Amino acid sequence: MKGSRRRAIAAALAGLVALAGAAPAWAIEPGALPEPVWWRPAPVLSLIEDPLGAIPRGARFEAEAEWAPLYADRDGGRFEQARRTLRLRVPAAGWRLAGELEARDNVARAGDGPWALGAEQPLGVRGALGVMRAGRRFAGAVAGGAREGRPGAAAGGRLLLLPGAEFGVGLSLWPERGQLEARWDDIAVRAFGHWTDRRAHWNLSLGRTQGLRVSLGQESLDRVADAPGEGDWIAPEAAWRASRFTLSGPGLHGRWEGSVEYGEGRQGLCVWRDGARYGRMTGPVTNGLVALGWSAARAPVALRAWAGRWRGEERGSLALWPFDDLGGLLGTRQVAHSNGSLDHVGLALDRSVGPGAGWDGGLALWSLSPRADYASWHSTVLGLGRTDESAGTVTLRSALLLGVRAAAGLRVAGTRIRLEGVQWLPLRVERAGTAAGGGSAGTPGVAVGGASSSGGTVLRISVIAAE
Numbered sequence: 001m002k003g004s005r006r007r008a009i010a011a012a013l014a015g016l017v018a019l020a021g022a023a024p025a026w027a028i029e030p031g032a033l034p035e036p037v038w039w040r041p042a043p044v045l046s047l048i049e050d051p052l053g054a055i056p057r058g059a060r061f062e063a064e065a066e067w068a069p070l071y072a073d074r075d076g077g078r079f080e081q082a083r084r085t086l087r088l089r090v091p092a093a094g095w096r097l098a099g100e101l102e103a104r105d106n107v108a109r110a111g112d113g114p115w116a117l118g119a120e121q122p123l124g125v126r127g128a129l130g131v132m133r134a135g136r137r138f139a140g141a142v143a144g145g146a147r148e149g150r151p152g153a154a155a156g157g158r159l160l161l162l163p164g165a166e167f168g169v170g171l172s173l174w175p176e177r178g179q180l181e182a183r184w185d186d187i188a189v190r191a192f193g194h195w196t197d198r199r200a201h202w203n204l205s206l207g208r209t210q211g212l213r214v215s216l217g218q219e220s221l222d223r224v225a226d227a228p229g230e231g232d233w234i235a236p237e238a239a240w241r242a243s244r245f246t247l248s249g250p251g252l253h254g255r256w257e258g259s260v261e262y263g264e265g266r267q268g269l270c271v272w273r274d275g276a277r278y279g280r281m282t283g284p285v286t287n288g289l290v291a292l293g294w295s296a297a298r299a300p301v302a303l304r305a306w307a308g309r310w311r312g313e314e315r316g317s318l319a320l321w322p323f324d325d326l327g328g329l330l331g332t333r334q335v336a337h338s339n340g341s342l343d344h345v346g347l348a349l350d351r352s353v354g355p356g357a358g359w360d361g362g363l364a365l366w367s368l369s370p371r372a373d374y375a376s377w378h379s380t381v382l383g384l385g386r387t388d389e390s391a392g393t394v395t396l397r398s399a400l401l402l403g404v405r406a407a408a409g410l411r412v413a414g415t416r417i418r419l420e421g422v423q424w425l426p427l428r429v430e431r432a433g434t435a436a437g438g439g440s441a442g443t444p445g446v447a448v449g450g451a452s453s454s455g456g457t458v459l460r461i462s463v464i465a466a467e
Contacts, residue, residue: 039422047100049172051130051141052156055098061465062087068458078109096132118181150175171200193234195225212249228272240265254296262288281316307345336376343369357411364403400428416464424456
């Protein structure tokens with residue numbers, strides 16, 4: 001096998017899990033994309049994942065869409081996500097019914113030459129029906145639905161233990177699917193996969209709504225893949241646990257809130273052909289976020305600061321028998337180890353006028369410091385010995401981004417229409433191994449504006465008909 005092809009396999013192997021795991025974050029999940037990049041005014045709620053949170057909203061009809069063409073590079077790199085939701089709620093004699101249709105698709109690609117790698121959750125529509133019953137001390141909700149004939153279900157409950165003390169719990173089981181495409185030289189592989197996301201969460205809140213309030217909660221995600229079928233299949237794996245602590249209260253002529261989130265677990269991916277596993281990559285991952293916010297009592301102004309850290313490590317190997325007959329006879333494999341991290345800190349100022357008509361927006365500064373490296377080699381006969389050893393690091397050292405958020409709302413005949421856009425722009429980018437202003441190679445370089453990539457864009461639109 002040619003050295004260039006082996007290096008291509010190593011690069012593809014090193015990026016396998018990072019791409020295949022590209023999906024919208026439910027909370028603080030293993031994904032390396034930090035939560036502040038979305039700059040959402042409220043958490044995303046899904047009927048099938050959290051019926052108790054999605055059903056009670058006051059609107060009878062609600063249509064939402066979010067597009068996030070977050071990244072596009074001249075060398076073929078691309079990361080995009082899209083979500084469209086249609087929800088209908090109907091009150092019925094103390095009960096509340098809801099129906100939901102949701103379409104999602106996620107794409108992540110890298111490479112545009114001798115090799116290319118792409119992970120995708122193709123466009124799929126899932127439908128769900130839910131029912132909720134709420135009383136003075138207890139509220140409960142259940143939902144069920146299907147995606148491409150595969151059923152899913154969710155349930156949640158909330159109990160008022162004492163005045164000011166509330167306990168909530170929820171769980172969901174939902175089927176997902178995805179595909180992985182890899183190409184190096186004249187070899188191309190397309191693998192499909194189906195799996196089930198098992199989610200659970202609980203939350204305990206203490207305190208008065210307008211006074212000091214403490215909240216503690218935990219969340220979990222277990223990703224279980226279906227048995228592989230004929231041809232090439234992928235089997236993603238994940239075991240994730242996260243905790244969150246929030247403290248809020250009045251003060252400084254407004255209301256402040258501080259939160260700490262931390263999660264850790266393992267994630268990975270297996271690749272199968274006709275029931276035989278020929279590739280696997282797995283490793284630990286951690287994610288943490290600290291945030292402090294303040295909103296003025298007599299002005300539509302809010303200030304938010306945050307700092308976060310993500311860490312991930314992957315170790316994997318790829319048997320060469322699906323791509324090279326001689327490699328199959330000798331039992332050789334391509335092995336890769338990779339480590340990545342992202343430290344970030346930011347500050348945002350928002351103006352919000354509430355759900356009515358009008359405009360609002362915000363400005364933010366965000367500093368990011370990514371680190372990533374990999375090492376790979378070709379194991380020879382029966383895995384004894386090494387050849388074609390290589391290693392590398394990501395040249396990007398730091399980036400300072402300017403964030404701009406703008407939104408406009410319009411009320412027509414009791415219906416609220418809202419359009420919102422978020423754009424992240426590079427102000428300063430520092431890379432290692434490049435020269436700034438014609439300096440010598442190997443010295444850190446600094447670029448101001450003008451990057452070779454585009455993106456950092458999030459678009460949202462919503463149409464809400466109030467009761």
